[in-house]
Amino acid sequence: MSRKKRLLIVEDEAAIRTGLVDLFIYHGFEVEWADEGPQGLEKALRGTFDLILLDVMLPGMDGFEICNQIRTQDVDQPIIMLTAKSSDEDIIQGLTLGADDYVAKPFSVTQLVLRVQAVLRRTTMDSSKSIHIQLDDQKRIDVLNLSATIDGQRHTFTKREMEILQYLHAHADRPVSRDELLNKVWGYAKKMNIETRTVDIHIAKLRRKIESDPAHPCCLVTVRGAGYRLIVL
Numbered sequence: 001m002s003r004k005k006r007l008l009i010v011e012d013e014a015a016i017r018t019g020l021v022d023l024f025i026y027h028g029f030e031v032e033w034a035d036e037g038p039q040g041l042e043k044a045l046r047g048t049f050d051l052i053l054l055d056v057m058l059p060g061m062d063g064f065e066i067c068n069q070i071r072t073q074d075v076d077q078p079i080i081m082l083t084a085k086s087s088d089e090d091i092i093q094g095l096t097l098g099a100d101d102y103v104a105k106p107f108s109v110t111q112l113v114l115r116v117q118a119v120l121r122r123t124t125m126d127s128s129k130s131i132h133i134q135l136d137d138q139k140r141i142d143v144l145n146l147s148a149t150i151d152g153q154r155h156t157f158t159k160r161e162m163e164i165l166q167y168l169h170a171h172a173d174r175p176v177s178r179d180e181l182l183n184k185v186w187g188y189a190k191k192m193n194i195e196t197r198t199v200d201i202h203i204a205k206l207r208r209k210i211e212s213d214p215a216h217p218c219c220l221v222t223v224r225g226a227g228y229r230l231i232v233l
C-alpha cells in the first residue's frame with residue numbers, strides 16, 4: 001500500500017484552515033498546519049511534505065517570502081499559493097518565486113482538490129525514462145536531481161520547470177502549444193489569458209537558466225503561432 005500523502009496547510013483564517021484540514025483528511029491525506037508565517041516556514045523547511053498549500057496574507061511573514069525562502073534553500077516541494085484575489089501581480093509574483101500553481105479565493109473545494117491531485121500526479125511521475133537531457137555539448141540537464149550544468153555553471157530547477165523541459169524533450173520533433181503544456185504539464189485546460197501567461201513566465205525562467213543569451217534563445221525557441229520547441233542535438 002502506498003503511504004499517505006503529506007500536506008502542509010499554512011493559513012491564518014481559522015474557518016478556512018479548519019475546512020481545508022478536514023477536506024484533505026477526508027481525501028486520505030496526512031495533514032499538518034500552521035496559522036502564521038514563521039511557523040509555516042519552519043515546518044516547510046523540514047522538507048517532508050508532498051505538497052504545501054500556502055496562503056499569501058499571513059501574520060509574521062507573507063506567503064511570497066515563505067515561498068522565496070523555501071526555493072532559496074532548494075527545497076523542491078510543490079507549492080500551491082492561495083491568493084486572496086486573482087490579481088495578476090499576485091499570481092505572477094507567486095509563480096516567479098517558484099510556486100507550482102495558484103488558486104484564487106474564494107475557491108471551489110472541488111477545483112482545489114483537483115489541482116492538488118494534478119500537481120501530485122505530475123511530481124510523482126516516473127521520470128526514469130530520461131535521466132539526462134543533453135541540449136548541446138555545453139548543456140546537460142540532470143532530470144532526477146533537478147539540476148543542470150549550463151556553460152560551466154550549475155543551475156537548479158523546480159519540479160514544474162523540469163516537467164516542462166521533460167515534456168518538450170519528449171516532443172522535441174515539433175512545437176508544443178501553450179494549451180497543450182497547460183493540459184499535459186499543469187493538468188487543466190486554459191480558462192483565462194492569465195493561464196497562458198503562467199506558461200510564458202515559466203518559459204522565461206527556464207530561458208534564464210538554460211540559454212547562453214536568454215534574449216536570443218537557441219534551445220528553447222518560440223515557433224510563431226505554434227508554441228515552444230526544445231532544440232536538442
Ligand code: CA
Nearest residue numbers: 012055057058
Ligand atoms: Ca490570510
